[in-house]
Amino acid sequence: MAEPTYAVGIDLGTTHCALSAARIDHPVVRLLPIPQLVAPGEVAERPLLPSFTYLPAPGELSEADRTLPWGAPPHVVGEAARRLGAKVPGRLVASAKSWVCHGGVNRRAPILPWNSPDEPHLSPFEAQVGYLAHLRATWDARHPHAPLPEQDVVVTVPASFDEGARTLTTDAALAAGLGAVRLLEEPQAAFYDYLGAAGDDPRLASARLVLVVDVGGGTTDLTLLRVRPDPSGDGRPAIERIAVGGHLMLGGDNMDAALATYALHKAGIERPGDATVWSGVVQSARQAKERLLAADAPDQATLSYVGRGSRLVGRTRSITIERDEAARVLLDGFLPLTAPDQIAQRTARAGLTTLGLPYATDAAIGRHVCAFLRRHVDAAREAGAPVEDGLPRPDLLLLNGGVFNAPAMIERLCAVLAGWYGEPVALLSHTSLETAVAHGAVRSALARRGLGEVIGGGTARAYYVELAGPDGSPQALCIAPRGMEDGTSVTVPDRVFELTLDRLVAFPLHAYTGDRVDAPGALLRLDDADADALTPLPPLETV
Structure with a gap:
């Protein structure tokens, strides 16, 4: 096989996918726009591919409605899928990545949309294959002389993914025609991107321990990185991953469900027993959350959904949520100001089960971070981090994941850590949270070819x-x-x-x-x- 021309990074995310690449002989990392249906029969390029699949009813969409530059797949993925699914949630597959790491179900069985009476259904595995196939087709259409299976491809996964979920991901890449790919933990990818974008950050010279908190759509991923400043005398630090957190199904999906539950309670409406209706409520809550936590957030947003049943047949219900209400539900519910001795308790009991997924019992992200740091106090101490009352103090903090697109979420987590240590923990920044993981995957591939620092550490477990x-x-x-x-x-x-x-x-x-x-x-x-x-x-x- 010929040497690859490109290093390619794929962020196979819970809420969106991203595709980045760089020529190996000219390593400038770029994001590739992704052609996709934005409405039936209408194709446009977008920077990201929303991780949604819409399963049209027989005769609902013609071949012309589904045609992309490379063909007409039977299902719709991306922006049009998200829009169509908002109207008919019983045909929308969302959060497939969360299902891939759910060991309590057959992840290769057609179970999605969960509890929907409509046909057809897809397996979580098939949904992931669909997103990867779309990205492969995007690449191959733009690079006919350098097909994707012949490139150095890195696909990112949560650090907490178990071996079953990792195997499903590599199998999905094979089924989508990508060939053999390498997997990279998302927190590491985020740090690779930081290293590539920040250049010689002087803060690394005095740092010993970096905490990466990655809160995405489906999971919270925690990682500790050890920094050895200039061990080889070449002026560059050596980075080693020394700890990762356990699987923690806590992220944007939980926040959407919490806001949906609050809105229904506010309106005096019981949670719908119909899974399809509830899915529609949650999807609308996600849109309201994104608007109300934005830097330029409006004073209020409307959550709308279509009900079913004898009293709500085809009737659209709308609930207004104030910005202050959303902040109270999301910040105080998921990032309360916790004390340094408050940790999340381990339990064999599953937490809130929403849309079939077993979420974390304790929703307070800070308590999980505290438990993680205390659990790995020995590794942190060996790295040179100061420890007080069993709680190690990281020198630097890197945040990743779509949840931190909301400035209020960043401010609150930083306030939690400052409350523990009596002073702020220095915050590292990305150029873009949306592209950091895909860009970092490319940078990791380049680093393995001698074009950058490799993060060491071997297997995390x-x-x-x-x-x-x-x-x-x-x-x-x-x-x-x-x-x-x-x-x-x-x-x-x-x-x-x-x-x-x-x-x-x-x-x-x-x-x-x-x-x-x-x-x-x-x-x-x-x-x-x-x-x-x-x-x-x-x-x-x-x-």
């Missing part, structure tokens, strides 16, 4: 296989330590195992996100306190 001990008690055997680099292998020494033959056997797997560093072959008792940081994964099964 350690991996264990569950075994029965000599007394029958469950134990976990380390098979891949945290920090293990891609493409390496390890040998588990001095262990003798008994195997069960002639019948199906499952080997339960666990991922570990704590600070404990075990060598391959080390045993962890599942009743040990450290076992709280173990997350079950789909088992390996004999066939």
Whole structure:
């Protein structure tokens, strides 16, 4: 295979997708506009591709209505899908990425739109394939002599994605015709973009610990980066990812649902039992949220939806939400001014389930950040960060994700941290939150080719296989330590195992996100306190 001409970055986001690229021999990173339907029969280029799929009813849209420069797919994705779905929410697939990381459902089964009586349905996997196929077609139409499968392609995923969700993402890329791609954690991508855009930021010279808080449409992703200023004498810092948070389904989708719930309560309307109607309420709440939290926000916005049932057949309901009301619901609900000793409690119980997704039980982002920092106090201390009462203090803060397009959200999180430490934590900035992850994915590909600093750290988690001990008690055997680099292998020494033959056997797997560093072959008792940081994964099964 010929050497690639381009480094390409794809932000496969919950609410939108972005496509960036740079020539490897002329590494200037650019965002590629994406042709898409903006209305039936009308194609226009937009900087982003909204992550929405509309499934038209038979005969609803003609082939001409669905025609793009490269063909007429049966489903509509992008801006037109979002607009059509606002009118008929029972045919709108949204938040497919959140479903991809939901281990409680069959993610390859046609389950979306969730609980909609309308046909057809798509699987979360198929929805992701559709977005990637659209991006591939966009690229290939513009670069006929440099097709996307022949380029160095990086697709971003949340740092908290488990192996099942990561596999689904790489499989979706293959199914969409992209070929083999590399995955990159979104917080790392955001920091790559910062490094590329900021140049030689003098603040890095004295920094030891960077906290990345990435609140997107579906998840909150937390990452700690260790900075070693100029270890090789070339004037450049060495960056290493030393910790990532667990899977936390808490983001813009939760905020939309909370604002929708508040609006209905304000109007004295019960939450609709019909999932299609509720989806319409939530989508309208999202639009109201974006308007009311903008820098130039109006005094009020209107939430509108079409009801069903004996009393509301085809009737449009409208509810006015004041800007101050939205701020109270969203800021005080998701970013309250918490104390430095207030942490989110771990629980096996799922939180609020909205549109079928199991959201975090505790909606206060600050408490999750506090718990994350305290959980990784040893790694932070080793990096040189000051620690007081078990709470490490980062030197720098990088925010990412569409939620932080709202200045009020940035101000509130900064106020939370300042309240903990008695002074502000220095805030790093992006050129654009909408494009940072896609741009950073490109910069990571260039860095791996010697054109920039590579963020080290290896695998973010350690991996264990569950075994029965000599007394029958469950134990976990380390098979891949945290920090293990891609493409390496390890040998588990001095262990003798008994195997069960002639019948199906499952080997339960666990991922570990704590600070404990075990060598391959080390045993962890599942009743040990450290076992709280173990997350079950789909088992390996004999066939």
